[in-house]
Amino acid sequence: MILLSHVWKTHKSRGVQKCVARDLCFRFPTGQAMALLGRNGAGKSSLLQLISGISRPDQGRILRRGSVSWPVGFQGSFHPDLSGLENARFVARVYGVDTDEMTRFVADFTNLGAHFHLPVRSYSAGMRARLGFAISMAVPFDTYLIDEVTSVGDAAFRRKSEAILRDRLTRASAIVVSHSTDLLARLCTSGAVLENGRLFYYARVARAIEHHDHLMRGQLPPWLR
Structure with missing residues (x-):
């Protein structure tokens, strides 16, 4: 509500x-x-x-x-110096989601490849949006x-x-x-x-x-x- x-x-x-x-x-x-x-x-x-x-x-x-989720499409909560993987693990711990399940789901869904292990500050806007969407969908x-x-x-x-x-x-x-x-x-x-x-x-x-x-x-x- x-x-x-x-x-x-x-x-x-x-x-x-x-x-x-x-x-x-x-x-x-x-x-x-x-x-x-x-x-x-x-x-x-x-x-x-x-x-x-x-x-x-x-x-x-x-x-x-x-x-209530953060606005999916808003990436202001990501730490730019952490990788996509590290950001996903951090969110999993905050929301009590299994970290391995979270990272497997996000890696597969975003299809970021090697970029998943690079700092988020190096991502394009589209890559950040895909990361944010996948991480939010991994949290119930x-x-x-x-x-x-x-x-x-x-x-x-x-x-x-x-x-x-x-x-x-x-x-x-x-x-x-x-x-x-x-x-x-x-x-x-x-x-x-x-x-x-x-x-x-x-x-x-x-x-x-x-x-x-x-x-x-x-x-x-x-x-x-």
Whole structure:
């Protein structure tokens, strides 16, 4: 269970303030995948960081019951001077996962080869994203926070990523951010659109995608006009 209670969050970048959360009160659905949509810059990734605890709200509370992943696709927690292998072992120890099982799974899934034994600072952005995705999938979280990571790599890797994510979602909840509405339609049951610090929730993901499509055309959906 993840509950936002009167959450406010404002970012300031280059002298411009952006409100990510405006007195948000929302309970995320449990036992399903929910799509999180919004324009570029709406604050979707920032909201995931709030939910995970990476950043803190300016006001309000975020209540979590059960284990919540870091935003998959965010690699800020990796130590750049440690190898992928060493980072995987460290995460395994923190979350109480068998280190040998973790490293075997990550090595096989990422297909990084010799790079798995090199410092993460030498990785490309795509390699770091693959490492982060694989490590997160090796930990049995109650809720996964997914941020665009299934778009990384070639078609074969994307298919493999979606397949394992589907498997994890048979036992866990998820909040999924992606520019691919086709992917969201395949993975998610419900959806919410983040706009001007507010969340518009829909029990059917198709309705959330429809709202989002109207925003991309510079329009409000008919039911909000």
